[in-house]
Amino acid sequence: MAPKVSEEYKEKKRQDLLKSAMACFAEKGYQTATIDDIVTHSGMSKGAFYNYFSSKEEIYLTLLKQSVYLSFQKLREAIQSKETAKEKLKHVFDIYSNLDFTKKSIQNHRVQIEFWIIASRNDNLIDHMKTHAKVFHDFLIEIIEEGQKKSEFSKDIKSADVSEIFWAITDGLFLHMLVEKDEFPMKRLYQTAGKMILKYLEK
Structure with a gap:
């Protein structure tokens, strides 16, 4: 036996x-x-x-799910001590602008962006990618709407639009960082984007 x-x-x-x-x-x-x-x-x-x-696709989707879960948990834990929605949102911006871009993390971002492009041609894959992306979109929407309820942010602004813009900026900056590497001022540009979004929300 x-x-x-x-x-x-x-x-x-x-x-x-x-x-x-x-x-x-x-x-x-x-x-x-x-x-x-x-x-x-x-x-x-x-x-x-x-x-x-069962396939290369399945092992990638497992990696994606694992990465999303760990990243989301870290974000949730990071803002727990923040009292206002503005503090929470600013802290999220600070986390991303201060990421330590090691060789390993840069490789991970490269794989993720490449897979997004591949998934755009495959309805089954894109559904998976949208499901995982929704976790982060909803997370940001939750913070923005908390700020709107407490009159920290303008109630006329669509929280979903701001969330989409934030993550689009994030992906775009990561892509440019992968191309330009050490020459790309990732931290400065991310901080600038964060300030712009906060100013827009507070109108």
Whole structure:
């Protein structure tokens, strides 16, 4: 009889495959990287891969879900001590403008932007991307509407529009940062964008 494999062991192997997939996507790009690349990087067999994931698409979507959950939890925790909606929103801007862009984080952003472009041609994938993006959009809408209820922000402004603008600016700045790298003044531009949005909300 084969020895029983513990849930902890299986989860470790699953996480090893996820780490290998991200490394391969970052190095070669999502479209170019193959399941064989992921398997080779992980040191596991192809059969083992299919015990955990059915496709390259599934492993990417799992990475995306994991990343969204962790990022969202950090944002939620970061604003808990802030009393006003303005303080919460400003703190969100500060978090993004002060991100430490290590080689690993830059690679992660590159993979995510690449996958957005790929997903735009695939209705199934774009539905997944929209679902994950909605988590962040709703988070910002919640803060803005709290500020409107407390008369911190103008009630005439559409909170959903401001949220869309904020995340569009975020994605755009990340894209330019990936192209221009160290020459791109990410922090200064993000701080400027934050000030502009806050000023608009307070009209």
